Amino acid sequence: MNATVLKFGGSSFRHTEDYHRVAGHIADRLATGEGKIVAVVSAMSGITDNLKEVMLNVNKKASPSNVDAALATGEMISACCLEAAISRLRIPVMSLNGYSLGIRTNSDFGRASIESVDPKQIMAALLEHDVIVAAGAQAIDQSGRLTFLGRNSSDLTAIVIASMLGEHACEIYSDVPGVYTADPYLVPGAQLIPELAYQTILQMSLHGAKVLHHRGVHYAEKHRVSIICKSLTSDGAITGTIVSGHGNARSVTVARDSPVFSCASLEECDSLCALLARHDINVLRLEDSHGVRVCIVSDIDFAQRLVSLADIGPVFIGLSNVVTELDSSGLLVHLVGDYDGAISLVRQIHEQMYPAVVSVPFGASV
Numbered sequence: 001m002n003a004t005v006l007k008f009g010g011s012s013f014r015h016t017e018d019y020h021r022v023a024g025h026i027a028d029r030l031a032t033g034e035g036k037i038v039a040v041v042s043a044m045s046g047i048t049d050n051l052k053e054v055m056l057n058v059n060k061k062a063s064p065s066n067v068d069a070a071l072a073t074g075e076m077i078s079a080c081c082l083e084a085a086i087s088r089l090r091i092p093v094m095s096l097n098g099y100s101l102g103i104r105t106n107s108d109f110g111r112a113s114i115e116s117v118d119p120k121q122i123m124a125a126l127l128e129h130d131v132i133v134a135a136g137a138q139a140i141d142q143s144g145r146l147t148f149l150g151r152n153s154s155d156l157t158a159i160v161i162a163s164m165l166g167e168h169a170c171e172i173y174s175d176v177p178g179v180y181t182a183d184p185y186l187v188p189g190a191q192l193i194p195e196l197a198y199q200t201i202l203q204m205s206l207h208g209a210k211v212l213h214h215r216g217v218h219y220a221e222k223h224r225v226s227i228i229c230k231s232l233t234s235d236g237a238i239t240g241t242i243v244s245g246h247g248n249a250r251s252v253t254v255a256r257d258s259p260v261f262s263c264a265s266l267e268e269c270d271s272l273c274a275l276l277a278r279h280d281i282n283v284l285r286l287e288d289s290h291g292v293r294v295c296i297v298s299d300i301d302f303a304q305r306l307v308s309l310a311d312i313g314p315v316f317i318g319l320s321n322v323v324t325e326l327d328s329s330g331l332l333v334h335l336v337g338d339y340d341g342a343i344s345l346v347r348q349i350h351e352q353m354y355p356a357v358v359s360v361p362f363g364a365s366v
């Protein structure tokens, strides 16, 4: 059975009316001949952070499985709201959450890894309904406990579902139409990149470009799913970037509030880097007159917990901002203490990369 897989992130749901806007788009797609639709949703903007704060206020040492179950409720409620908005349009719709999506993970709570997928439940639901709304960023482990796939991981859910249904593409909707040469909200002259290779956006995403999740991109490349980045505007849906086999562009990213650890020796640094590498976490290793340090650039919450559980020597010394220049020859990384300084550097680097571009603030009309 063919189904179109769409993903709407937290930036698509800032107000309750947004559920009607998305429902309206889904209705239009069905009206123009799309047979079946699976819509993957994230929690409303800001909800996941609120849930995390509430949990940690109740118990700073709440178990990771307890925290995962709490965080996943943000996406569950969002899925219920979209189901409610779609059913008002008299479209047969059903929502599914991590317990019934057919995605099984290991028990690495906080950022679980996918072990197996089974499309049976989604396919059965699609036989009875035109639209299935799936709660993103969640699954269950082998013993049936809810697991969270990591921050911003609903992209991964959407790509996994597209792949398990045998689809060759997945549409990811956001508050930007696609991938730019820098965050367009920070760099007025950022340019939209129409076509991008998986490996290029993978590196951008590992270094702070949160528009696509790095594990989602990795899964898409492995399972040959093209990612179509889109935005829902008052003029309808517009496509900005297609991520598939080819396309490249120079870019600059910033990873905000990256934790830095100081190591007493090179051996201590080696064991910290080895621990994080085993969990495919992107780190920077710094050796200079300030000593030996490790800065965590991706999967920050999960990585920090791994370090604290491992009870190894490195000491947390503060947060920094990682600015990365990416081009076909590789990466150049800068560590900047304050965020404003990091933004200035990002703008400066971008201006050197694309000197002729006229700066128009993102969202402004020319």
Ligand SMILES: Nc1ncnc2c1ncn2[C@@H]1O[C@H](COP(=O)(O)OP(=O)(O)O)[C@@H](O)[C@H]1O
Pocket (backbone or CB within 6 Å): 008, 009, 010, 011, 012, 042, 152, 173, 174, 175, 176, 178, 179, 180, 181, 182, 183, 184, 185, 204, 208, 209, 210, 211, 212
């Ligand atoms: N190179 C980039 N291109 C586009 N967006 C970027 C880039 N780098 C960072 N971003 C940020 O990614 C955001 C979209 O990702 P995100 O907030 O996770 O959306 P969603 O909630 O829809 O998943 C944009 O608002 C933008 O600020």
Ligand SMILES: N[C@@H](CC(=O)OP(=O)(O)O)C(=O)O
Pocket (backbone or CB within 6 Å): 008, 009, 010, 011, 042, 043, 048, 049, 074, 136, 137, 150, 151, 152, 153, 154, 155
């Ligand atoms: N709501 C979750 C998962 C997610 O994927 O969010 P978004 O699609 O808005 O990046 C988070 O913030 O971690």
